[in-house]
Amino acid sequence: MVQERCDPSQPSGVDKSKQKTPLRTEPSPASHTMRPRDKGKGTVSPQTPSGGKRSVSERLSDAVRIKEPNVMPDIVVTPKEKTTASQALIKPKDEPITDEMPQLNISAAVIHPDPSNKGESSSRNVAVGENDGLESLELHSMLEKVTADGTAASEKTRNNGDLAIISGDCSSNLEIASSHFGEVRISLSCDLALGRPGFHMPSLDAVLKSVEEKCLRSYKILDPNFSVMNLMKDMCDSFLNLGSESTNEISKSIDVTSTIDLVKKSYAADALGATGLGFSSLNSSVSPQFDEEVALPRTPLLPPPCHGEDDGTQSNNMDSGDDGEKRKDDTEDGFEDTNSQSLVALQQHQLAPELIRPLHDVIDIAKGHERVVITLVNEVNNEFPPLFYYIPQSAVFQNASVNFSLACIGDSNCCSACFGDCLSNSTPCACAHETRGEFAYTADGLVKEEFLEECISMNHDPEKHCQVFCKECPVERSKTEDTIESCKGHLVRKFITECWWRCGCNKQCGNRVVQRGITCNLQVFMTLEGKGWGLRTLEDLPKGAFVCEYVGEILTYSELFDRVSKSSNGKGNSNPVLLDADWGSKAVRKDEEALCLDATDYGNVARFINHRCRDSNLVEIPVQVEIPDHHYYHLAFFTTRKVNAMEELTWDYGIDFDDHDHLVKPFRCQCGSNFCRNIKRYSKRSYIGLLVLVSNLTCRV
Ligand SMILES: C[S@@+](CC[C@H](N)C(=O)[O-])C[C@H]1O[C@@H](n2cnc3c(N)ncnc32)[C@H](O)[C@@H]1O
Numbered sequence: 055m056v057q058e059r060c061d062p063s064q065p066s067g068v069d070k071s072k073q074k075t076p077l078r079t080e081p082s083p084a085s086h087t088m089r090p091r092d093k094g095k096g097t098v099s100p101q102t103p104s105g106g107k108r109s110v111s112e113r114l115s116d117a118v119r120i121k122e123p124n125v126m127p128d129i130v131v132t133p134k135e136k137t138t139a140s141q142a143l144i145k146p147k148d149e150p151i152t153d154e155m156p157q158l159n160i161s162a163a164v165i166h167p168d169p170s171n172k173g174e175s176s177s178r179n180v181a182v183g184e185n186d187g188l189e190s191l192e193l194h195s196m197l198e199k200v201t202a203d204g205t206a207a208s209e210k211t212r213n214n215g216d217l218a219i220i221s222g223d224c225s226s227n228l229e230i231a232s233s234h235f236g237e238v239r240i241s242l243s244c245d246l247a248l249g250r251p252g253f254h255m256p257s258l259d260a261v262l263k264s265v266e267e268k269c270l271r272s273y274k275i276l277d278p279n280f281s282v283m284n285l286m287k288d289m290c291d292s293f294l295n296l297g298s299e300s301t302n303e304i305s306k307s308i309d310v311t312s313t314i315d316l317v318k319k320s321y322a323a324d325a326l327g328a329t330g331l332g333f334s335s336l337n338s339s340v341s342p343q344f345d346e347e348v349a350l351p352r353t354p355l356l357p358p359p360c361h362g363e364d365d366g367t368q369s370n371n372m373d374s375g376d377d378g379e380k381r382k383d384d385t386e387d388g389f390e391d392t393n394s395q396s397l398v399a400l401q402q403h404q405l406a407p408e409l410i411r412p413l414h415d416v417i418d419i420a421k422g423h424e425r426v427v428i429t430l431v432n433e434v435n436n437e438f439p440p441l442f443y444y445i446p447q448s449a450v451f452q453n454a455s456v457n458f459s460l461a462c463i464g465d466s467n468c469c470s471a472c473f474g475d476c477l478s479n480s481t482p483c484a485c486a487h488e489t490r491g492e493f494a495y496t497a498d499g500l501v502k503e504e505f506l507e508e509c510i511s512m513n514h515d516p517e518k519h520c521q522v523f524c525k526e527c528p529v530e531r532s533k534t535e536d537t538i539e540s541c542k543g544h545l546v547r548k549f550i551t552e553c554w555w556r557c558g559c560n561k562q563c564g565n566r567v568v569q570r571g572i573t574c575n576l577q578v579f580m581t582l583e584g585k586g587w588g589l590r591t592l593e594d595l596p597k598g599a600f601v602c603e604y605v606g607e608i609l610t611y612s613e614l615f616d617r618v619s620k621s622s623n624g625k626g627n628s629n630p631v632l633l634d635a636d637w638g639s640k641a642v643r644k645d646e647e648a649l650c651l652d653a654t655d656y657g658n659v660a661r662f663i664n665h666r667c668r669d670s671n672l673v674e675i676p677v678q679v680e681i682p683d684h685h686y687y688h689l690a691f692f693t694t695r696k697v698n699a700m701e702e703l704t705w706d707y708g709i710d711f712d713d714h715d716h717l718v719k720p721f722r723c724q725c726g727s728n729f730c731r732n733i734k735r736y737s738k739r740s741y742i743g744l745l746v747l748v749s750n751l752t753c754r755v
Contacts, residue, residue, distance in 0.1 A: 424572045434580040443656045451607040455646035456686045468557040477564030488551035499567050500598035501692045520546040522638025528648030532615040547635035551678040568677045568690045572602045578662050583724040588702045589662040595697040604660040604689040606653030614650045629653045635676045636684030647685040666704035668729035671697045
């Protein structure tokens, strides 16, 4: 049952004081949800998790099982010579001893499994050759070999260090080695690859991605920050911790106080190119191992700024602040200065698996996924854009009920009898039903003036438009299992329905605009006003022109809530948008139908669009393409007026800058609008109850 409200004076029944319930003991996530004009009264704090409720992940935790790494058969780590797994990490005892300190820029421990292919590889990501692979692990030590049952057997080598090698279950071919320098290395070998005809070396990228997907799928791991690299790091951590326990035999042979002066440059050079699957940990920090010969070229990721050099080794700006605060002072190579002990501590964000994946392409940030090239320029500073995967279309994360099946597109919902261009037909077809029997687009592909103005007005004066209040709001439901607070209200939005597959018209039909994707020339650029990256048009755009849609991962609200709740210390990096334009159409919206878009990790160019209070030049309009049910729709941006080339494109996130109940504050608005709500309170009532958006972390520069 839904209470519909068109009367702005009707109270929502929300007591602001209730927003901070004593049950909410969990840390508040940092990100804010962009919620296109959620105009209910009261403060909506979806990011404030309730301590009274187990998160969705926690509720599923019984199902969460991180398996032994032997479930990762794709990872192939074998010695050059066909050796047993436990030998794989050990430098043959009869090799010459060097006095050099262990080098961490060792080659990757990934070589072709077939001994006959010694020294050969077809993959540029694979470290092979005389000094490659496991033989290049120059950990000369008194070896201690620990068998699967934990009994240690010492192996004397001719070196001055200590290396403990643990071989797990032999069948798993998992090995963890540690030196007395506190260095931990993990090796996985996979005999399954042996003898497979036509086996080729997969790229590290592909392997990591595949394993992560498998883990996310199979083990119901809901933490978006899950990565194989983190898993490896955890293994190293556990190994070190266990090894450090006084009762543990291994601890006797591990001396982590040794001084190692590492060549920082080698790491820095490698930081852009992952080449293998060897992992090492220095004092528990895991870094991928690279081979300089096969590392990706260190091409600058951005065109050099006017006033400086850019060697392409800088990290992204994730840690910088809203207020333009410069990110932590790193050394030239992005490393912290270390003391004479010099156990190089890689900054956390440098260790992120994303860093070993291809970074942004400045020539085309869309990497060819769009019909147009979208360049990226920074003429202001040396910052890099946040790391994310460019996807041209939204994709379901896990639980969202988004069914594109043909069966669900009934003939009644589309114009199967149409032919050619629906707009040129004398009578509007069934697809115009949503827009009161009239197409929303002109023959030029622009949103019609009247429709557009109504959408703009909805943003400007939401109180004049219909709002609904769910009987049981999915937003509130996600927060607590105990007392579900009353709904803060959702604006009932106007939809455009486009023709689609089962329509009889052709692809050039004028009622297909958003589905064609971006057609105008856009550019991502660094703003001068301290807003970070922004998006601008490189060509004049008429009023009502489609620019792009907001693309991201389609999450259920529960998934989003879990995701944001789990981001530690309010350092969430979500940019979620709530898809609640039609929440009033059903009495109770099921969890799997209460959807959001999160562009933090996967998104398109819309993730760069900055906020502008009220007079933004873009307006968001829900567009129905594939799914007849309005719980999922495309959030498309159209120009609210003529926009000149080089103008920044903005939309009004609908932020309530007065919402101080949020533990994490919204950004300081630099929109420059005369109507800026962050400076003076323009029509305060209009913006009460809006969710605040976006990460303070990822997007801050
Ligand atoms: C969706 S992101 C937009 C892209 C972002 N500027 C970036 O560099 O990636 C939203 C974030 O951009 C910044 N931002 C957007 N609009 C802003 C504004 N009007 N004033 C200040 N910062 C803004 C805020 O940090 C906000 O959290």
